[in-house]
Amino acid sequence: MKFSEEFEARFAEMVPHYPTKRSALVPTLLYAQDEVGFLSDEVIAELAGRLDLTELEVRNVISYYSMLTTKPRGKFNLQVCTNISCLVRGGEEILQHCAKKLGVGHKGTTPDGLFTLEEVECIGACSWAPAAQVNYDFHENLTTEKMDRVLDKCLAQAQEQLQRIKSVDSLADTLSQRSEG
Amino acid sequence: MASLVSHPDEVKVVTRRFGLGATNIDRYLELDGYKAVQKALGMDADAIINEVKNSGLRGRGGAGFSTGMKWSFVPKQSAKPKYVLCNGDESEPGTCKDRLIFEHDPHAVIEGVMIGGLAVGARSGYIYIRGEYRYLSIIMQKAIRDAYAKGFLGKNIFGSGRDFDIYWHGGAGAYEVGEESALMESLEGKRGIPRIRPPFPAVVGLWGGPTVINNAETLASVPHIMLGGAEWYAKIGPPKNGGTRLFCLSGNVAKPGVYELPMGYSLKKMIYEVGGGIPNGRSLKAVVPGGSSTPCLTADEIDINMDFDSVAKAGSMLGSGGVVVLDDQQCIVKFALRTMKFYQHESCGWCIPCREGTDWLKKTLIRFHSGGGVKKDIDNMQYLSENMLGRTFCPLGDAAAMPTIAFVKKFRKEFEDHLDGRPCPYEKAGVAEEMEALSH
Ligand SMILES: Cc1cc2nc3c(=O)[nH]c(=O)nc-3n(C[C@H](O)[C@H](O)[C@H](O)COP(=O)(O)O)c2cc1C
Numbered sequence: 001m002k003f004s005e006e007f008e009a010r011f012a013e014m015v016p017h018y019p020t021k022r023s024a025l026v027p028t029l030l031y032a033q034d035e036v037g038f039l040s041d042e043v044i045a046e047l048a049g050r051l052d053l054t055e056l057e058v059r060n061v062i063s064y065y066s067m068l069t070t071k072p073r074g075k076f077n078l079q080v081c082t083n084i085s086c087l088v089r090g091g092e093e094i095l096q097h098c099a100k101k102l103g104v105g106h107k108g109t110t111p112d113g114l115f116t117l118e119e120v121e122c123i124g125a126c127s128w129a130p131a132a133q134v135n136y137d138f139h140e141n142l143t144t145e146k147m148d149r150v151l152d153k154c155l156a157q158a159q160e161q162l163q164r165i166k167s168v169d170s171l172a173d174t175l176s177q178r179s180e181g
Numbered sequence: 182m183a184s185l186v187s188h189p190d191e192v193k194v195v196t197r198r199f200g201l202g203a204t205n206i207d208r209y210l211e212l213d214g215y216k217a218v219q220k221a222l223g224m225d226a227d228a229i230i231n232e233v234k235n236s237g238l239r240g241r242g243g244a245g246f247s248t249g250m251k252w253s254f255v256p257k258q259s260a261k262p263k264y265v266l267c268n269g270d271e272s273e274p275g276t277c278k279d280r281l282i283f284e285h286d287p288h289a290v291i292e293g294v295m296i297g298g299l300a301v302g303a304r305s306g307y308i309y310i311r312g313e314y315r316y317l318s319i320i321m322q323k324a325i326r327d328a329y330a331k332g333f334l335g336k337n338i339f340g341s342g343r344d345f346d347i348y349w350h351g352g353a354g355a356y357e358v359g360e361e362s363a364l365m366e367s368l369e370g371k372r373g374i375p376r377i378r379p380p381f382p383a384v385v386g387l388w389g390g391p392t393v394i395n396n397a398e399t400l401a402s403v404p405h406i407m408l409g410g411a412e413w414y415a416k417i418g419p420p421k422n423g424g425t426r427l428f429c430l431s432g433n434v435a436k437p438g439v440y441e442l443p444m445g446y447s448l449k450k451m452i453y454e455v456g457g458g459i460p461n462g463r464s465l466k467a468v469v470p471g472g473s474s475t476p477c478l479t480a481d482e483i484d485i486n487m488d489f490d491s492v493a494k495a496g497s498m499l500g501s502g503g504v505v506v507l508d509d510q511q512c513i514v515k516f517a518l519r520t521m522k523f524y525q526h527e528s529c530g531w532c533i534p535c536r537e538g539t540d541w542l543k544k545t546l547i548r549f550h551s552g553g554g555v556k557k558d559i560d561n562m563q564y565l566s567e568n569m570l571g572r573t574f575c576p577l578g579d580a581a582a583m584p585t586i587a588f589v590k591k592f593r594k595e596f597e598d599h600l601d602g603r604p605c606p607y608e609k610a611g612v613a614e615e616m617e618a619l620s621h
């Protein structure tokens with residue numbers, strides 16, 4: 001299976017940092033997941049092979065870590081903290097607001113595949129609570145209005161990408177029509 | 182990215198370079214960067230350890246163990262390589278300080294790891310950063326690369342004839358991995374299940390080699406001690422509690438933020454002066470003084486000094502520096518429930534008292550909070566928690582039990598107010614059910 005050049009460079013650099021190959025496993029799994037979207041059977045088999053592990057050993061590790069997933073998630077993984085510092089500053093209202101707006105519950109993904117919602121434990125933003133992460137980006141001192149703006153931005157970003165794909169597609173169509181004609 | 186605050190009572194040691202662009206290695210050098218490690222290179226190992234011992238520096242990760250003492254436990258001779266491991270897993274609810282150190286002063290952490298390495302005779306170190314902190318991993322990876330490029334890391338550092346390597350390592354979401362032995366398991370590419378001790382990591386740690394594990398703030402303090410001297414550092418705080426502490430003030434205060442205050446600073450002043458008091462005309466109900474694992478203090482108990490020994494004397498712990506303030510509109514039962522949900526979620530499941538205890542307590546608290554509690558539950562929660570204490574392989578079991586005991590003991594009346602099917606006095610009707618349906 002093929003990963004990006006960046007992944008390969010990182011992997012090649014990282015493995016010699018440890019006396020045992022498998023030590024590179026946890027960060028490697030996260031980088032692989034970031035590229036593929038989730039830890040597919042193919043990814044697991046590939047990394048198990050590279051690190052001299054069985055697939056079962058890799059699955060065992062995956063199931064321990066909350067950020068790792070073997071199921072596809074939305075393009076935007078919306079992680080709302082409701083732990084203590086966020087709780088006392090309205091973290092639950094933020095979570096409920098997102099659930100209503102997106103029409104999904106904890107670990108649910110919207111039908112268009114854009115958003116996955118997750119209630120998470122403390123993300124280290126307690127002094128700027130309530131807080132959430134969209135993928136790796138922090139959003140802090142949230143209000144429901146601020147959360148709406150964050151979600152709108154995600155939507156706009158997705159639409160812009162879609163537009164770009166569409167224009168590439170139509171360009172491809174035009175080109176192929178020309179070569180046919 | 183996270184915003185900085187300041188207050189005149191702050192004593193800026195670890196935060197001295199915050200906001201000054203010190204992630205840039207040349208800027209860091211202008212700000213006395215890499216001077217401490219060069220000084221340490223000219224000292225013998227015991228002298229470094231003594232300096233750190235005399236500074237009164239105690240672990241900022243939670244337990245508050247003397248750093249110099251910990252370093253002295255590493256055997257001088259070892260057939261296997263020795264290591265320094267920086268704990269940047271920062272996951273204790275209420276704690277958000279290591280994040281700022283990585284963001285603003287990553288080279289100070291590198292320097293701290295190097296000095297630790299020189300003290301214990303290690304030739305390499307790892308800086309473990311939790312997976313959620315991706316932007317900080319990027320900053321740290323760059324800082325390490327820049328240090329190599331300058332020849333500060335690698336072979337023959339500063340022309341001393343000695344070699345030292347530092348590597349970044351990343352997590353992928355797990356509180357338990359912050360526990361030192363689970364941290365090593367995670368670094369070795371395994372599930373974060375703790376190891377039985379003894380042997381302690383200082384003797385048998387990473388890949389079987391002697392390993393010193395320290396919190397990021399602890400290590401970032403070390404270069405300042407080397408430059409300013411043990412005596413100066415020790416005097417900032419009360420006896421046996423040297424230096425400053427990054428207090429993560431959160432919850433119902435007017436000015437939450439991370440403040441670097443001298444060890445032993447008054448909790449009352451921290452809340453009312455530094456934090457600007459309780460907003461919205463409300464009053465103080467309780468404070469969790471050192472992260473979610475530490476027993477809460479009531480409004481009558483805040484006249485204490487925030488150092489390890491004083492907070493212990495008051496029946497709680499200074500812990501990780503996470504000070505969470507609750508106003509009079511917060512429901513203690515709900516707060517206890519959210520705390521327990523966390524521990525139940527994070528328990529690695531190895532020990533029965535922790536795995537079953539947290540699950541049972543969580544279920545009881547959910548039922549209790551939604552009005553389905555009976556009087557006997559209150560004593561049972563306390564009894565069960567007390568029986569978890571000291572009966573588990575790692576301290577997570579205690580971390581779940583201790584705050585619960587304090588909530589029940591100190592706020593029994595609030596638990597009783599939820600009895601007989603009465604709705605939670607603090608919550609709008611239906612909200613609890615809605616949350617339960619949504620929650621993990
Ligand atoms: C469940 C659990 C989680 C912990 N999480 C962290 C953490 O995120 N960061 C940390 O530095 N120490 C954490 N600790 C404490 C470490 O086990 C260890 O004591 C600490 O890293 C030692 O460094 P110090 O002496 O500099 O404090 C945790 C302990 C337990 C029991």
Ligand code: SF4
Nearest residue numbers: 529531532535573575
């Ligand atoms: S106390 Fe809990 S987290 Fe710690 S080893 Fe036992 S089961 Fe695992």
Ligand code: FES
Nearest residue numbers: 081086122125126
């Ligand atoms: S409790 Fe929400 S970020 Fe720490």
